[in-house]
Amino acid sequence: MFNIEKIARPCITQGHTYVPGKPIEEVEKEYGITNIAKLASNENPFGASKMALEAMIEEMRTRIHLYPESSCTLLREKLADLFGLNPWNFFIDNGLDGVITMIGLTFLLPDDEVITSDLTFPAYRNITQKMGAKYISIPSKDDFSCDIDGIIQAVTPNTKIVFICNPNNPTGTIIGKDAFARLMNAVPDTALVVSDEAYFEFVQSTDYPDTIPYIATYPNLMVLRTFSKLMGIAGIRVGYAVADESIVKMMMKAREPFPVNRAAQAGALASLEDKAFFSKVLEHTKAEKEFLREKLTQFGFSVAESHTNFLFVRLNRPAENLYEKMLAEGIIVRPFSYSEEDFFRITIGTTEENRKLLSVFAKLLR
Ligand SMILES: Cc1ncc(COP(=O)(O)O)c(C=O)c1O
Structure with missing residues (x-):
């Protein structure tokens, strides 16, 4: 049977x-x-912003019969301009969920360890389990914030990825500048540090680290951002990683050919203007x-x-x-x-x- x-x-x-x-x-x-x-x-x-809605409708009206532009060139160029980086520093996928899946698919082997906080976004655990890797979750501190020093202590030569969610979902807490710098100094470059910043636009604290400039010094850092939260287009799915060119090029090998649809690319581009x-x-x-x-x-x-x-x-x-x-x-x-x-x-x-x-x-x- x-x-x-x-x-x-x-x-x-x-x-x-x-x-x-x-x-x-x-x-x-x-x-x-x-x-x-x-x-x-x-x-x-x-x-969504009106500009994004108009751009998405126009794209659907005129070009929906055509496959989307595979590597999201225009969006990557626009993001590169915004951040003063190279388009090859941007990996775009079907929401951050897609980006996180691609990180797992590209990097995780069964003996690898993935470390994160225990009260955080569940996608990190899910992709670790789907890849058959080992999930290690470090208890949060009493105020529900992430215990960065506990995470640092858990790093071993088998650690492949450290996920931090900053600000953290579901607790709304942040990891401050010093703790982030400590983490980057402590994690060897045989492991990736993934800083999921889906909510970064809402942060006002002056202690919130500006992580993207770290990529130049720490090529094992990936910073994740999304168009689903403040940008208001969760329904059409666009998220991206900012990372060293070598990471982006490797992940492009694992990626599906057309993960970001036409309307999504047009909507994300227009959102950045509004x-x-x-x-x-x-x-x-x-x-x-x-x-x-x-x-x-x-x-x-x-x-x-x-x-x-x-x-x-x-x-x-x-x-x-x-x-x-x-x-x-x-x-x-x-x-x-x-x-x-x-x-x-x-x-x-x-x-x-x-x-x-x-x-x-x-x-x-x-
Ligand atoms: C911390 C965090 N990361 C990633 C995601 C997934 O975002 P996306 O809609 O871009 O897949 C969410 C969605 O709730 C989230 O809260």
Whole structure:
């Protein structure tokens, strides 16, 4: 009899499946409601910039029958101009998820070790497991920030990749300049350091490291950025790595021929022009984040400072079915359990969505 377990690779049959934030469409169907606020996946609640939308529509209208430009030349040139680097310092893929998969595919062998923090973005664990490599997660510090010195101590000659998420998803914490410099000095060049900076635009702290210039001195560093968060085009999938040319060229060998579709390339290019729109979104996020943090604290939650567009909220009580009750009220957040405590990760939405969130909490916690 056909047995799928016998033919699939064991690291796939035994691996974790990524569970994304619950989609609006699912909640509409399950609960028979509309007007849902999705505050679960840290997207831009105002959507894409108008310039990006127009560029994507025009690209689809005129050229959708043609294969996309394989190596994303225009986008790589534009990014190179922006950062004062060479187009060969940029590897672009189908979202950062695609970039992370390609990092695993290009570099990980079964005996390799991958080190990261235990409370972080799950894609690092998933690709490690899919490649059959060894995943080592270092406990976070008491304030949920990443224990860089613990990571440094765990590095061995078998370490192939150290993933850091800065700012970190789901905790919103950052790794400061000194800790980042310590990490780069400590990791040998037989291992890659991957700094996932999906939320870098939201950081205001002066202690946040400017990592891209490090690439000149540390060719084993990769910096990851995405168009899915502030840039508002998560649905069309564009993410990129900034790295030494030798890394980019090696990863291009592993890459699929056309991973970034035409509309995505056009939308990403146009997004980079629309600075006015994004600075408004940043202003809004900052003001609403502080407002929400104060209000959520009044419900008895503990809400740490966040350097991102989301808050990591310790409920200080069992979540029980609060998450489901919120879904029924049209609010999607992201539940987490860590150290036997329950948390919600809540994206900063529009003003209207945030007020709805607070009124739903007020109703359910009465
Ligand atoms: C830290 C981090 N890295 C990477 C990703 C994936 O981003 P993309 O949409 O570019 O695949 C996310 C998405 O939530 C994220 O939070």
